[in-house]
Amino acid sequence: MPxxxxxxxxxxxxxxxxxxxxxxxxxxxxxxxxxxxxxxxVALAGIAALLDGHDSRWELLAVAVGIGxxxxxxxxxxxxxxxxxxxxxxxxxxxxxxxxxxxxEAGSTAGSGGRAGGxxxxxxEDVSEARETQPLVNVAASLLSAALLTLLAYAVAxxxxxxxxxxxxxxxxxxxxxxxxxxxxxxxxRRALAQVVGFLLLDNGITATAFLAASGVPxxxxxxxxxxxxxxxxxxxxxxxxxxxxxxxxxxxxxxxLCDR
Amino acid sequence: xxxxxxxTEAAVxxxxxxxxxxxxxxxxxxxxxxxxxxxxxxxxGLAAGTAALRGARWSAFLPGVLPPTGVHLAVDAxxxxxxxxxxxxxxxxxxxGIGYAAGHTGHGAASRTAQAVLPLFAxxxxxxxxxxxxxxxxxxxxxxALTSLLLVLAGHRSGxxxxxxxxxxxxxxxxxxxxxxxxxLLAGTALFAARAGGETFTxxxxxxxxxxxxVRGTVFVLTxxxxxxxxxxxxxxxxxxxxHPEAPSHVSALMSTAMVNLGIYGLVRTGFDLLxxxxxxxWLGVLATGALSAAYGILQxxxxxxxxxxxxxxxxxNLGLALIGVGxxxxxxxxxxxxxxxLALAAAxxxxxxxxxxxxxxxxxxxxxxxxxxxxxxxxxxxxxSRMPVTAGFFALAALGAAALPPGNGFLGEWLLLQSLIxxxxxxxxxxxxxxxxxxxxxxxxxxxxxxxxxxxxxxxFFARPRGxxxxxARESPPxxxxxxxxxxxxxxxxxxxxxxxxxxxxxAVAATGLADGPPLTGGPLGVRLDRLATTLSPLWAACALTxxxxxAAALARLLARRRRRGNARLWDCGGGAxxxxxxxxxxSFAEPLQRVFDRVLAPEQDVRVTAAPESAYLVERVRFRxxxxxxxxxxxxxxxxxxxxxxxxxxxxxxxxxxxxYLGYGFCGLVALLLVLAARP
Numbered sequence: 001m002p003x004x005x006x007x008x009x010x011x012x013x014x015x016x017x018x019x020x021x022x023x024x025x026x027x028x029x030x031x032x033x034x035x036x037x038x039x040x041x042v043a044l045a046g047i048a049a050l051l052d053g054h055d056s057r058w059e060l061l062a063v064a065v066g067i068g069x070x071x072x073x074x075x076x077x078x079x080x081x082x083x084x085x086x087x088x089x090x091x092x093x094x095x096x097x098x099x100x101x102x103x104x105e106a107g108s109t110a111g112s113g114g115r116a117g118g119x120x121x122x123x124x125e126d127v128s129e130a131r132e133t134q135p136l137v138n139v140a141a142s143l144l145s146a147a148l149l150t151l152l153a154y155a156v157a158x159x160x161x162x163x164x165x166x167x168x169x170x171x172x173x174x175x176x177x178x179x180x181x182x183x184x185x186x187x188x189x190r191r192a193l194a195q196v197v198g199f200l201l202l203d204n205g206i207t208a209t210a211f212l213a214a215s216g217v218p219x220x221x222x223x224x225x226x227x228x229x230x231x232x233x234x235x236x237x238x239x240x241x242x243x244x245x246x247x248x249x250x251x252x253x254x255x256x257x258l259c260d261r
Numbered sequence: 262x263x264x265x266x267x268x269t270e271a272a273v274x275x276x277x278x279x280x281x282x283x284x285x286x287x288x289x290x291x292x293x294x295x296x297x298x299x300x301x302x303x304x305x306g307l308a309a310g311t312a313a314l315r316g317a318r319w320s321a322f323l324p325g326v327l328p329p330t331g332v333h334l335a336v337d338a339x340x341x342x343x344x345x346x347x348x349x350x351x352x353x354x355x356x357x358g359i360g361y362a363a364g365h366t367g368h369g370a371a372s373r374t375a376q377a378v379l380p381l382f383a384x385x386x387x388x389x390x391x392x393x394x395x396x397x398x399x400x401x402x403x404x405x406a407l408t409s410l411l412l413v414l415a416g417h418r419s420g421x422x423x424x425x426x427x428x429x430x431x432x433x434x435x436x437x438x439x440x441x442x443x444x445x446l447l448a449g450t451a452l453f454a455a456r457a458g459g460e461t462f463t464x465x466x467x468x469x470x471x472x473x474x475x476v477r478g479t480v481f482v483l484t485x486x487x488x489x490x491x492x493x494x495x496x497x498x499x500x501x502x503x504x505h506p507e508a509p510s511h512v513s514a515l516m517s518t519a520m521v522n523l524g525i526y527g528l529v530r531t532g533f534d535l536l537x538x539x540x541x542x543x544w545l546g547v548l549a550t551g552a553l554s555a556a557y558g559i560l561q562x563x564x565x566x567x568x569x570x571x572x573x574x575x576x577x578x579n580l581g582l583a584l585i586g587v588g589x590x591x592x593x594x595x596x597x598x599x600x601x602x603x604l605a606l607a608a609a610x611x612x613x614x615x616x617x618x619x620x621x622x623x624x625x626x627x628x629x630x631x632x633x634x635x636x637x638x639x640x641x642x643x644x645x646x647s648r649m650p651v652t653a654g655f656f657a658l659a660a661l662g663a664a665a666l667p668p669g670n671g672f673l674g675e676w677l678l679l680q681s682l683i684x685x686x687x688x689x690x691x692x693x694x695x696x697x698x699x700x701x702x703x704x705x706x707x708x709x710x711x712x713x714x715x716x717x718x719x720x721x722x723f724f725a726r727p728r729g730x731x732x733x734x735a736r737e738s739p740p741x742x743x744x745x746x747x748x749x750x751x752x753x754x755x756x757x758x759x760x761x762x763x764x765x766x767x768x769x770a771v772a773a774t775g776l777a778d779g780p781p782l783t784g785g786p787l788g789v790r791l792d793r794l795a796t797t798l799s800p801l802w803a804a805c806a807l808t809x810x811x812x813x814a815a816a817l818a819r820l821l822a823r824r825r826r827r828g829n830a831r832l833w834d835c836g837g838g839a840x841x842x843x844x845x846x847x848x849x850s851f852a853e854p855l856q857r858v859f860d861r862v863l864a865p866e867q868d869v870r871v872t873a874a875p876e877s878a879y880l881v882e883r884v885r886f887r888x889x890x891x892x893x894x895x896x897x898x899x900x901x902x903x904x905x906x907x908x909x910x911x912x913x914x915x916x917x918x919x920x921x922x923x924y925l926g927y928g929f930c931g932l933v934a935l936l937l938v939l940a941a942r943p
Binding site: 136149152153155156158180183184186187188190195252253255256257258259 | 917925939
């Protein structure tokens with residue numbers, strides 16, 4: 001039964017797609033987060049490849065290949081490069097003003113770590129740029145929120161699914177859930193690179209929703225969106241290194257200093 | 262294709278040519294070319310409007326212009342009347358504008374932008390009444406607002422800093438209020454079109470009868486507020502006395518006549534034609550607004566010392582009178598009195614025509630004075646009659662019209678309005694019996710005050726002695742300016758002496774609203790006959806009689822004077838020495854008695870400071886007098902509103918702390934809340 005097999009494969013890929021988003025919430029090491037994102041790119045390409053669109057199969061396959069190359073290959077590569085640049089880059093601004101600020105921040109974090117030392121956590125080493133140290137919402141609560149957001153996505157998508165129930169539209173809530181989780185990552189994570197991943201999760205979710213709802217997107221539309229995302233990531237990468245140079249860290253809370261008061 | 266179609270095409274073509282010339286040509290050729298093209302646009306509009314008033318009809322559908330709906334145009338007699346008025350004003354004002362902008366560039370009127378936009382503004386003035394669908398109407402309406410805003414801002418980079426600041430403030434007020442009005446109009450017409458099931462006026466007409474009364478009421482209130490704001494009706498007027506004085510004078514003349522008229526056009530089109538009349542409370546609201554505008558506008562005009570501000574407030578008054586007519590017409594139609602309803606509407610329309618003629622002439626004359634002296638403050642003018650005799654003559658002619666006294670052209674509209682209100686008392690119903698007498702009283706009051714206002718404007722500006730160097734050195738304006746004013750003056754005189762030529766056109770316009778079951782008035786070359794009331798007025802005979810009386814009186818005085826011996830002697834000066842310019846009435850002192858009478862209404866701020874001489878407290882060294890008559894509506898209504906909005910703006914800054922997470926959180930919470938609402942919906 002190719003129909004059932006096809007449906008099961010699609011469900012599997014969508015499950016992987018959602019799971020990758022949840023894994024992003026779960027992990028702390030930025031390099032692992034990027035890896036999880038690459039996995040999600042593969043899953044998204046799989047979704048595109050598995051759809052049986054109205055128009056030519058080859059165009060959809062081309063779109064799938066393009067998505068795979070961009071989201072599982074190029075974007076993670078760019079992010080990894082930015083990560084190494086930030087983590088191993090030269091000390092910011094010759095270590096004067098910015099270095100002093102980051103030093104005092106490190107001191108205060110170390111102090112709080114010292115107080116919490118009895119519980120076995122060592123926050124002092126978390127100050128490194130390669131980790132998402134202290135998300136605004138901790139990991140357990142994040143995972144719980146992801147579950148709630150997924151529920152919400154399923155509840156919202158019910159009428160949409162009821163319009164035309166096929167295997168593809170039944171998987172539609174997954175796309176919505178990834179959109180919400182991506183937004184959640186944006187709201188709660190502090191590191192600039194984690195923000196970039198959150199933004200890309202959001203975009204992945206939108207793309208998946210478009211695929212699942214419309215059974216495929218024309219090549220030209222997908223090309224436009226992809227170039228947009230690529231540009232955004234390039235700009236954000238530059239922004240990240242600049243932040244590191246200006247503030248001595250990539251915590252976006254430092255941007256508060258830019259507010260005009 | 263009919264005459265109207267050809268004329269409309271000609272108007273569009275010449276406006277486009279004018280805009281191109283204005284944008285491309287340098288210096289003086291630019292002003293001339295743009296002015297000539299604008300005048301041609303006006304002439305084409307006048308031709309189209311006249312043809313429509315004679316019974317021609319035209320409609321067009323241009324699907325390619327504004328996709329996906331396309332542009333619908335249709336001209337009936339009502340549209341024709343407003344097109345003819347706009348065209349009739351645009352033609353002479355454009356001629357005037359050539360002379361006005363050419364020599365004196367102090368107001369930025371000759372700038373590239375102003376000259377390119379002027380023909381487009383004129384074109385939108387002509388085309389707004391021809392729009393026959395919601396989308397085309399809104400498009401043209403908005404174009405009209407934008408082009409006029411650009412023209413108001415023409416002077417924002419020339420002149421002293423205080424003048425520039427005034428121009429910017431005027432532009433801001435005008436821009437904000439006109440956009441808010443557009444918002445109301447958009448909401449009202451969108452609701453109407455959505456519920457009536459179509460956006461062409463034909464579809465609206467058909468669908469209006471099946472709408473629930475609450476929807477009809479909402480549509481009327483929203484659109485009427487927008488149109489009243491455009492007409493400068495009183496609580497919504499503050500833009501008018503700011504924008505009209507600051508605009509270059511030929512633009513003020515257009516804005517204060519053709520543009521504000523379109524507010525009344527919109528009200529009549531929606532209220533009578535599209536919605537086909539409505540319940541009593543609609544029209545009571547219109548009537549009350551009109552009465553308030555008439556009384557308050559003319560009071561503020563009486564207090565104003567700035568000549569163009571005075572004229573702007575007088576516009577508010579005259580449009581208020583037209584609103585009284587429209588409101589009364591609706592009231593009568595609702596109570597079943599078809600004849601007085603048609604008459605009241607005809608009176609309102611006639612008053613608009615007359616107002617357009619004399620107000621454009623007044624603004625042009627004020628512009629001529631401004632051009633010659635650089636002054637708008639009446640208190641510093643004086644003695645201009647001998648230096649600018651032609652301008653003075655034109656101003657006097659227009660002021661006679663504005664004072665609503667025979668044989669001026671403003672008289673006929675107000676007389677007709679009073680006739681319709683007085684005869685409207687025969688319409689059964691308690692409300693008419695209660696409302697009409699105060700309305701008559703308001704019209705009488707405003708007519709009386711208008712006489713005082715224009716005596717003040719004419720007397721203080723043009724008579725007595727010059728009160729300053731600039732007034733003393735004034736020189737008469739160039740021929741193009743005088744030619745434009747001459748055309749307007751001829752228009753005023755024609756309207757005053759042979760208004761009968763308008764009679765049939767007015768009847769056709771009223772019939773186009775679906776109000777009349779017969780022509781309310783018939784005209785002839787010699788007079789106006791009110792068919793239903795068996796009343797006739799022949800202004801030409803009245804004018805002849807008045808002129809004959811004047812000539813006889815003058816001749817008798819001459820004859821009597823010749824009998825007596827004349828000796829030349831110095832004027833008796835009460836022993837105070839030769840009279841100086843400071844002894845003459847100023848605008849402020851002339852208005853002072855009125856200010857006392859209406860002290861409670863106007864709440865003027867007055868400050869008298871007496872400085873005594875050091876030797877004795879009884880010897881006065883100097884007296885400083887300062888008076889300001891603030892606009893009370895602005896004070897009581899707008900200032901608290903603006904303060905509240907400002908406070909809200911300051912308070913909302915606390916929402917933006919600079920934390921990116923917070924900003925993202927707003928979006929996230931909003932999205933989740935929206936989704937929850939969607940999910941919870943059954």
